[in-house]
Amino acid sequence: MKLVSRFEAASRSTTELLSLLGQAQLAFAAASRGSQERRDALESIRNIENELAMRPPAL
Structure with missing residues (x-):
């Protein structure tokens, strides 16, 4: 997966x-340590996650 800046x-x-986020989590789990x-x-x-935390909650 390419880095999401x-x-x-x-x-x-x-x-x-x-x-x-889901794709990144799967890529993290599948990648070799280090x-x-x-x-x-x-x-x-x-x-x-930082970007999502800065946004107002959806109603």
Whole structure:
């Protein structure tokens, strides 16, 4: 999985972010320990979760 940057996360809708979050979690679980893919997936998860936390809750 390619890294989802903070800038990219900010430009996505909440629905898209939730989908990307699931993909990043799967990529993290599938990647080998210590690999660049795993580090990218983890950083993507952090960026997505930070962006979601900054948004107002949906009604």
